[in-house]
Amino acid sequence: MSGSNVGHASNVPVPDGHVENLPQELLDGDEESDAVSADSEPSVVTLSSEPVRVVVEARAHGWRVDHYLSRLFPNYSRALFQRALEQKSVVLNGLAVKAARRLRVNDVLDVRLPELPDSSLPPEDIPIDVLFEDEHLVVLNKPANMITHPGKGHYRGTLAGALQFHFNQLSNVAGQLRPGIVHRLDKDTSGVIVIAKNNQVHCRLSEQFEQRTTVKEYRAIVWGEVAKDRGIIDTHVRINSKIREKMQVCEAEGNARQAVTHFEVAERFRGFTFVHLKPKTGRTHQLRLHMSHLGHSIVADELYGGGKCLRIADVDGSVVQAERETLLSRKAESAAKKSGFESVVDTFDDVLIRRQALHAFRLSFKHPGSGIPMTFEAPLAADFQATLEALRRHSAD
Numbered sequence: 001m002s003g004s005n006v007g008h009a010s011n012v013p014v015p016d017g018h019v020e021n022l023p024q025e026l027l028d029g030d031e032e033s034d035a036v037s038a039d040s041e042p043s044v045v046t047l048s049s050e051p052v053r054v055v056v057e058a059r060a061h062g063w064r065v066d067h068y069l070s071r072l073f074p075n076y077s078r079a080l081f082q083r084a085l086e087q088k089s090v091v092l093n094g095l096a097v098k099a100a101r102r103l104r105v106n107d108v109l110d111v112r113l114p115e116l117p118d119s120s121l122p123p124e125d126i127p128i129d130v131l132f133e134d135e136h137l138v139v140l141n142k143p144a145n146m147i148t149h150p151g152k153g154h155y156r157g158t159l160a161g162a163l164q165f166h167f168n169q170l171s172n173v174a175g176q177l178r179p180g181i182v183h184r185l186d187k188d189t190s191g192v193i194v195i196a197k198n199n200q201v202h203c204r205l206s207e208q209f210e211q212r213t214t215v216k217e218y219r220a221i222v223w224g225e226v227a228k229d230r231g232i233i234d235t236h237v238r239i240n241s242k243i244r245e246k247m248q249v250c251e252a253e254g255n256a257r258q259a260v261t262h263f264e265v266a267e268r269f270r271g272f273t274f275v276h277l278k279p280k281t282g283r284t285h286q287l288r289l290h291m292s293h294l295g296h297s298i299v300a301d302e303l304y305g306g307g308k309c310l311r312i313a314d315v316d317g318s319v320v321q322a323e324r325e326t327l328l329s330r331k332a333e334s335a336a337k338k339s340g341f342e343s344v345v346d347t348f349d350d351v352l353i354r355r356q357a358l359h360a361f362r363l364s365f366k367h368p369g370s371g372i373p374m375t376f377e378a379p380l381a382a383d384f385q386a387t388l389e390a391l392r393r394h395s396a397d
Contacts, residue, residue: 054109065092066099069111084111121150121177123165126157131192131376136369137205138167138180138195141378144355148184148193150177163195170195171202183209186285190381191218191360196368204368209282215364218277218287219266219380221357221387222296223306226273230264233290237283246303247285249293259283261290269391271315272299276361287358299387301356310357310387312350316394352387359384 060068070078082099084090089112129141142159149160163170163180170180180195182205196202208214236256240246250256260280267274277287288304297306364375
């Protein structure tokens with residue numbers, strides 16, 4: 001295990017710039033762009049009416065002012081920033097400007113925004129698997145089938161709600177619905193996730209995600225036998241033009257963003273491959289999209305062509321029959337004729353895994369307090385491990 005003494009508390013990294021003169025309540029508390037996903041969106045920052053200074057970084061050169069600010073502070077709409085510019089609540093280099101004004105590197109924006117309405121998240125008594133904890137941060141093994149934070153109609157059963165129950169202090173710079181959330185894992189992705197206990201820690205961790213100094217390693221089971229032992233998938237991606245919940249590979253133009261994934265084959269089975277994945281960028285659904293693009297969708301990833309689940313019959317139909325026969329042999333023939341028993345056999349559940357076979361196995365970063373390098377590993381979830389074992393048995397036959 002190991003952590004990072006990065007930057008100054010007064011310079012808070014955000015998706016496309018850095019913020020100075022933050023209100024004190026933000027300096028005492030948190031963010032992911034890679035930092036909130038492996039999968040990721042810009043961090044959500046809730047500001048008070050105190051003035052905030054934003055210094056424009058190189059990546060935002062040429063952007064419209066209103067577009068830049070709405071990306072930087074997603075809690076606020078683009079229309080709100082347009083009104084704020086008209087009312088001179090936002091000024092550029094000390095001057096009032098129009099929303100369509102194009103930014104240059106090192107431009108200075110002074111922003112004054114109202115507080116958002118209180119929308120505190122109720123705590124939920126949900127068990128969590130703690131891998132490491134100190135006064136600065138917590139590292140967890142997130143289970144599959146758990147949303148990281150509320151959104152789009154999903155407000156209960158989230159990791160954020162569980163965090164509110166188990167910890168008295170969490171960062172809040174990412175908004176009240178994302179307490180402590182520095183980065184995000186998809187609902188059905190299990191594995192390592194780091195949580196910040198205060199805003200200084202959050203910002204320093206976020207900076208590492210933004211600068212891509214963190215190292216993330218995933219494990220996945222994919223359809224088909226991957227030919228190359230290792231390789232790099234380097235594409236541009238954007239939101240799918242027909243299905244908004246999905247990403248797609250595209251040309252390097254417009255709002256496309258580069259996505260890079262390193263892969264290495266760990267084991268090959270009959271019709272399947274166990275792979276190690278290292279994302280070098282943190283785009284939404286990056287690993288899922290890239291494996292689909294490679295022609296080897298992640299098992300049980302329905303959105304990207306991996307099917308709804310993986311059954312024993314998909315691996316070897318004879319195994320299912322053997323299991324059914326074993327079940328029947330445990331009962332006398334007369335018992336098998338009794339009402340209800342036949343239905344148990346007929347509905348024999350041969351499903352190995354019901355969610356995408358993707359696991360965040362390892363996360364490395366520098367401790368935000370000590371600067372010591374830290375590495376954490378999360379053991380494979382039971383359904384993932386059972387699937388691997390079934391594939392090994394089948395391939396050994």
